Amino acid sequence: MNVKLLDYGAGNVRSVRNAIRKLGCSVSDVQTPDDILTAEKLIFPGVGSFGMVMERLHQMGYIEPLKKRIALDKPFLGICVALQTFFDGSEESPGVPGLSVIPGQVKKFSDKHFSVPQIGWNNIRLWKESDLFEEYRDEKLYFVHSYYAPVSDLNKDWILSVTDYGTEFISGVEKGRVSAFQFHPEKSGAVGLKILEKFLLPEGSRHKKEISTTSSGKTCISKRIIACLDVRSNDNGDLIVTKGDQYDVRDEGDVRNLGKPVELAKRYYSEGADEITFLNITGFRDFPMQDQPMLEVLKRTSENVFVPLTIGGGIREFTDSNGIAYTSLDVASEYFRSGADKVSIGSDAVYAVEEVLRTGKPGGASSIEQISTVYGAQAVVISVDPRRIYVKSPEETTHKTIKTNFPGPKGEEYCWYQCTVKGGREGRDLDVVQLVTICEQLGAGEILLNCIDKDGTNSGFDFELIMQVKHTVSIPVIASSGAGKPSHFVDVFKKTGVEAALAAGIFHRREVPISAVKEAVVKAGIEIRET
Numbered sequence: 001m002n003v004k005l006l007d008y009g010a011g012n013v014r015s016v017r018n019a020i021r022k023l024g025c026s027v028s029d030v031q032t033p034d035d036i037l038t039a040e041k042l043i044f045p046g047v048g049s050f051g052m053v054m055e056r057l058h059q060m061g062y063i064e065p066l067k068k069r070i071a072l073d074k075p076f077l078g079i080c081v082a083l084q085t086f087f088d089g090s091e092e093s094p095g096v097p098g099l100s101v102i103p104g105q106v107k108k109f110s111d112k113h114f115s116v117p118q119i120g121w122n123n124i125r126l127w128k129e130s131d132l133f134e135e136y137r138d139e140k141l142y143f144v145h146s147y148y149a150p151v152s153d154l155n156k157d158w159i160l161s162v163t164d165y166g167t168e169f170i171s172g173v174e175k176g177r178v179s180a181f182q183f184h185p186e187k188s189g190a191v192g193l194k195i196l197e198k199f200l201l202p203e204g205s206r207h208k209k210e211i212s213t214t215s216s217g218k219t220c221i222s223k224r225i226i227a228c229l230d231v232r233s234n235d236n237g238d239l240i241v242t243k244g245d246q247y248d249v250r251d252e253g254d255v256r257n258l259g260k261p262v263e264l265a266k267r268y269y270s271e272g273a274d275e276i277t278f279l280n281i282t283g284f285r286d287f288p289m290q291d292q293p294m295l296e297v298l299k300r301t302s303e304n305v306f307v308p309l310t311i312g313g314g315i316r317e318f319t320d321s322n323g324i325a326y327t328s329l330d331v332a333s334e335y336f337r338s339g340a341d342k343v344s345i346g347s348d349a350v351y352a353v354e355e356v357l358r359t360g361k362p363g364g365a366s367s368i369e370q371i372s373t374v375y376g377a378q379a380v381v382i383s384v385d386p387r388r389i390y391v392k393s394p395e396e397t398t399h400k401t402i403k404t405n406f407p408g409p410k411g412e413e414y415c416w417y418q419c420t421v422k423g424g425r426e427g428r429d430l431d432v433v434q435l436v437t438i439c440e441q442l443g444a445g446e447i448l449l450n451c452i453d454k455d456g457t458n459s460g461f462d463f464e465l466i467m468q469v470k471h472t473v474s475i476p477v478i479a480s481s482g483a484g485k486p487s488h489f490v491d492v493f494k495k496t497g498v499e500a501a502l503a504a505g506i507f508h509r510r511e512v513p514i515s516a517v518k519e520a521v522v523k524a525g526i527e528i529r530e531t
């Protein structure tokens, strides 16, 4: 069976393509408006902002054929923003009309108890039978979005499923053979692949799922466990996964080698990691567009790994040796096309914030603003590399201090967290509170909060740092650096409320399996995706 994919050149549709191939079908792109009508099966993975998607559909002459295909009830599957385009419009792009297949306006999440975007694994409550969900057993599915379609009397006939995130929203619509999901089946591991497989199967071979009476309670987003792979070339030029102690990755002069990136990522996927992050830790040195090995790592990983992938290191503008200038958006786009779902910005975020502080206002040209405008806030992670600076009293510095329970070497009772660039090599006159506040304003969607003092120590996360940041932003925060045992994850979720926790060393060295972390978290009564 040949499946047609509506790829309008924005973002990561590689994963959808890979998932379809993995399920034994061939896939080709829609080339003309006619293809939309004639395709046996059509998948529309919505990537980017509502306005950008509608504009592309318009430019390519796809609006009328899409409406016609839906009216003719031909097999159609929409993903994420594609579901939102079914509606009349969205708060994300005021004035831009949607396809108006379903009545209603898409809104932004606004419950202050829930970080926005919603990033992570949540359940769905099926409202009606669907043969795409024949084998679905209330497992978690992956969501990543700031906007949602509200339930209303006018659109009830379309609703397939709903999900709770502060408010109840539409997570699936279906009528006849036309379906669309707010979650990403291609990023939802084996469960998501099963749903996609049902869509790809001939209709006669599927059966309707009975509606489960057990799934009537509220759905709940899970905390995420992320495996992080710090990647760089070793002295022989091979790309390896390494791991530092307080960012020092050398052992007696040699770069520590803990494995191969693609193989390790595959292992973590099969062991139940909810997300995988690659950090190209020497990205600040290399020219990213020539850094083909990292692109290759992403392409190969996304063939077999069906959970979200983040890539960091070297996301910034640069001019290559031939004098060709690349914007940070060009660089990020290349990574998205290669299979990344999110990019993580380290040094360049620090420079962007310094520029805002210098000029007094955002200029619109920073990497964060550029990438967030085109791909949405959820695609932009800020990787923070802070270290503690101890002071005797808050008056000693202009930076935002905390009173610490872990005094400094001279008994100092206060500290502030200094931002660094170039993998901790250079400290700047900027504290984490300034950094994360302005990054959120510029359009970042998530904070990856490392800690140089804790990195590789196995002594647990730095709660004081995490609390300071968590109290500052309303976007999700990933705690990183220092995980040594399962109880560290339980503690960080309970004490700080972070949305995700990341570890590297304990997973690479097989000291603690991901399953042991998840067991401990479940036992503590914390919501997690069980695999």
Ligand code: 1PR
Pocket (backbone or CB within 6 Å): 228, 229, 230, 243, 244, 246, 247, 248, 249, 279, 280, 281, 282, 283, 284, 312, 313, 314, 315, 344, 345, 346, 347, 348, 383, 384, 385, 421, 422, 423, 424, 450, 451, 454, 455, 456, 457, 458, 480, 481, 482, 483, 502, 503, 504, 505, 506
């Ligand atoms: O500045 O945008 O080019 O990005 C460079 C990226 O590389 C940043 O995200 C920065 O954090 C990362 N990086 C640079 N140098 C190092 C290094 O280790 N020498 N690694 C480095 C950062 C920190 C974590 C680590 C956790 C968990 N690694 O991601 O995985 O601390 O470790 P643990 O569980 O073993 O304690 P740019």
